[in-house]
Structures are given as C-alpha cells and as structure tokens.
Amino acid sequence: MDRDAYLEGAIRDVLSGDDATLDDRIAHAALLFAASGAMADADRLVTHWHALTERPVTTLIPGAVQARAWAMLFEARGAHPDWAAAMIPLDLDAEERAHDDHLARRVSDLDGLLGGSPIGEAVSHLGPSRPDRLREAVARGDLDAWAEIASRQGRPDVAVLAATRRLAPRLAAGADPLGLGDWTELCAGALVAALYERYPPDTGSWREMIGGILRLRGGGTAPPAASLRTIDAAEARLGLRLPDDYREFLLTCDGLPADVVFPRLLGTAELRAEGGVVVISEPAVVLLTAAGEQWRTVEIDPALGTTVHPTFRALLERHLLLLAQSA
Numbered sequence: 001m002d003r004d005a006y007l008e009g010a011i012r013d014v015l016s017g018d019d020a021t022l023d024d025r026i027a028h029a030a031l032l033f034a035a036s037g038a039m040a041d042a043d044r045l046v047t048h049w050h051a052l053t054e055r056p057v058t059t060l061i062p063g064a065v066q067a068r069a070w071a072m073l074f075e076a077r078g079a080h081p082d083w084a085a086a087m088i089p090l091d092l093d094a095e096e097r098a099h100d101d102h103l104a105r106r107v108s109d110l111d112g113l114l115g116g117s118p119i120g121e122a123v124s125h126l127g128p129s130r131p132d133r134l135r136e137a138v139a140r141g142d143l144d145a146w147a148e149i150a151s152r153q154g155r156p157d158v159a160v161l162a163a164t165r166r167l168a169p170r171l172a173a174g175a176d177p178l179g180l181g182d183w184t185e186l187c188a189g190a191l192v193a194a195l196y197e198r199y200p201p202d203t204g205s206w207r208e209m210i211g212g213i214l215r216l217r218g219g220g221t222a223p224p225a226a227s228l229r230t231i232d233a234a235e236a237r238l239g240l241r242l243p244d245d246y247r248e249f250l251l252t253c254d255g256l257p258a259d260v261v262f263p264r265l266l267g268t269a270e271l272r273a274e275g276g277v278v279v280i281s282e283p284a285v286v287l288l289t290a291a292g293e294q295w296r297t298v299e300i301d302p303a304l305g306t307t308v309h310p311t312f313r314a315l316l317e318r319h320l321l322l323l324a325q326s327a
Contacts, residue, residue, distance in 0.1 A: 001156055001178060007187050009154075014194040019055075022198075027060035028155055029191060034073050035158040037174030038184035043081045048192045048325075050083055052199040057083050065102065068095045069162035076172035096165045103139040103164070107132035138164050147177040192325050201324060203317050206252040213256075213316065216323035222253035226268045230254070234268040238278060243288060243295040246280070246312040258282075262319055286315065 013025040026049045034042040050057055061067045071090045074080050080087075137145035138161055150156035156178060162171055171177075203209045214220050231250055235241050242250075255267035263281040272279050278288040285300040297309040309315040 001151055001153060003180070003183055003187075006154065007190060010187070011190055011194045014191055015198055019053075023049075023053075023055065023059050024062075026191070026195075027062065027066070028158075029187065030060065031066065031069060031162065032156065032158050032180075033184045033188060035069070035162040035171050036176045036178060036180045036184055037171060038176075038180070038188075039073070039077060039081075039172065041184045041188035043083065045188045045191055046083050047081075048195055048327075052195050052201075057086050058088075061087070063159075064098075065159045065163050068099055069159045071095060072165050072168035073162050073172055075165075076168040092165065095163075099163050099165070100139075103135045103160070105135075107135065135160060138167070141167060143167070143170070143175060143177040147179075151178060189325070196321055196325055201321070203320055206248055206313075209313075209316060209320060210253055210256070213320050213323060216320070216327055217259045220257055222257075223255050223267060225252055226250040226254035230268045234271050238271060238273040240273065240276075240278070240290075242278070243312060246288065246295075249312060249316070261322075288312065 010025045010029055013021045017025065026045060030042040030046050033039070033045065046057065046060065049055075049060075061070065067087070067090065070084070070087065071092060072095070074084065075092060134146060134149045134157060137143075137149065141164075143161075146161055150158070150161075161177070162168060203212070210222050214222060228251070231242070231247055250268055255270070256265040258264035263283055263285050265281050265286065266279070270282070276290060280286050280288055287298040287300070289296050289298055295311070297312045297315045299307045299309065299315060301307070309318065
C-alpha cells in the first residue's frame with residue numbers, strides 16, 4: 001500500500017467526494033486503523049465523522065464481512081466504543097462459521113456485488129471462480145503471506161482479515177501486519193482535519209465560543225467581562241480605538257487563560273501599544289495591527305511561522321477548530 005497515495009486520495013474524497021464516497025473512505029480508513037492495532041485512531045475518526053455528519057454509524061458498515069470484522073475486533077478488545085452502541089449485535093459463533101465458509105469459497109468474478117451484502121454474496125456464487133491467495137493466507141492464519149498480497153493493493157482488504165475470529169486478538173493486540181506504525185495517527189489526524197474543513201462547526205456567539213474553547217481545554221473559567229468604561233480607558237491610554245470584534249470579546253471576558261499551545265490573552269489593563277501595534281498576549285505573540293482603517297490579527301509561532309488572521313474572531317475560531325480536531 002502506497003501510504004502517501006492512500007492519504008492523498010482519502011483527503012480528496014473527504015473534501016470533495018459525495019456523501020457516499022466520503023463515507024466509504026472513512027469506513028475503510030477506520031477499519032484499516034483498527035486492524036493495525038490502532039483502535040484509538042479508528043475510534044477518534046469515527047467519533048468525529050459521526051458528530052459532524054450526524055449520519056448513523058451503520059452507514060460505515062456496508063456489508064456482512066465489515067460488520068463481522070468490527071464484531072470480532074470488539075470481542076478481542078473486550079470493549080465496545082460509544083459510537084458502536086447502534087450496531088446490531090451478532091451471534092459470533094454463527095459469524096465465525098459463516099466466515100470460515102467465506103474463506104474456503106473460491107473467489108468469484110461477481111464478488112463485491114451489492115457492496116458485500118448477503119444478497120450480493122449469494123449472487124457471487126453464480127460467477128466463474130478461481131483460487132484466492134489472500135483468503136487462503138487468512139484461512140491458514142499466515143499474516144505475513146496476507147500482508148505480502150495486501151501491501152500491493154491500493155486499499156488492502158482488511159475486512160476479511162479482521163473478521164477472522166482466531167486472528168482478531170492478534171490484530172487488536174497490535175500485530176500491525178502492514179507495518180503502518182505511527183502513520184495511522186498521522187492519517188487519522190489529517191482525515192479529521194479534512195472533515196472539519198468540509199463541515200466547519202458553528203462557533204455561535206462570543207459566549208458560546210469561549211465556553212467551547214474552555215470545555216475542549218478540559219475546564220477552567222474565563223475572567224469576568226470588561227466594562228465599556230475600562231475599555232474606553234484602555235483606548236485612551238493606547239491612543240487608538242480597538243477593533244470592534246476585539247471589543248466584543250473584551251465585553252464577554254477580559255482576557256483568556258493560556259493552554260499548552262495558546263498564549264494568555266491580556267486583560268484591558270495590561271494591553272500595550274508599540275509603534276501602532278497592540279500587544280494582546282503574554283508572551284507577545286498575538287498582535288493587532290492596522291493598515292489604514294483595516295485591522296489584522298497577527299499570530300507568531302516559533303515553529304510554524306507567522307499567520308495573519310483577517311479578524312480577532314478568526315484567530316479564536318481557528319483555535320477552537322484545532323481544539324476540536326485534537327479532541
């Protein structure tokens with residue numbers, strides 16, 4: 001599997017594919033992660049997809065083999081994530097027998113018809129058949145042989161592997177037959193970011209946005225709101241009028257505590273101006289700058305460089321989005 005090509009295609013489908021294409025990509029990626037010992041990455045991806053699309057998680061399970069794969073992985077894991085509560089419980093003994101039959105069957109030219117549904121599987125028996133080395137490797141429990149074949153596929157058939165009850169415990173324990181390693185975390189993060197780009201959350205009012213930031217940070221309280229009198233006094237001291245959206249922020253909370261990736265935003269009494277630039281954070285990495293009558297918010301990151309936001313609100317919306325993506 002070409003990881004770069006897989007990730008590039010997955011991001012493209014998430015950003016611009018229709019709903020069915022997007023769901024198909026998320027479904028495959030989540031099962032790929034889970035079958036590579038990275039269940040936490042799979043859980044994170046599905047949880048964000050479900051929250052943003054509001055589509056049922058059963059949409060990500062198009063056929064019997066996929067449903068069986070998740071059921072076997074959950075059994076091996078010894079727990080079901082919250083998002084899986086809507087899945088239909090399966091008789092795992094019966095599913096194990098059905099999957100052994102599936103592995104023993106020669107591959108048909110009609111395999112995959114109707115998305116792997118029970119009807120599609122029945123119809124596939126009507127087509128010409130031939131040996132399937134991938135299924136044979138799975139039936140033998142030979143992960144190395146499976147990986148040798150699957151690694152040449154653009155989208156490895158992980159469902160048939162994970163649905164094998166005797167192999168699922170090895171996968172859940174981190175066998176990682178494709179050797180994906182930390183790439184699963186990178187891929188999950190990129191797909192979650194793409195989901196938020198496609199479905200940008202409504203940040204709401206200033207109070208709702210500040211509340212969302214603090215909640216995603218894990219708690220804490222914002223300072224009390226500044227009064228119009230204290231804002232007017234700060235502007236008189238600075239010798240300029242602050243941007244309207246920044247004034248609205250101060251009227252909601254007079255500054256904001258820092259977190260591990262974001263500086264402390266100063267209260268009105270601490271604001272200072274240097275050469276027409278207003279320093280609004282400690283350390284001084286968030287600045288308000290004016291070009292004529294147009295204000296910009298400048299964010300300086302020693303590692304990532306300088307970002308110019310069109311408004312102060314855009315800065316906090318970006319901060320909220322990054323917090324949501326990393327949750």
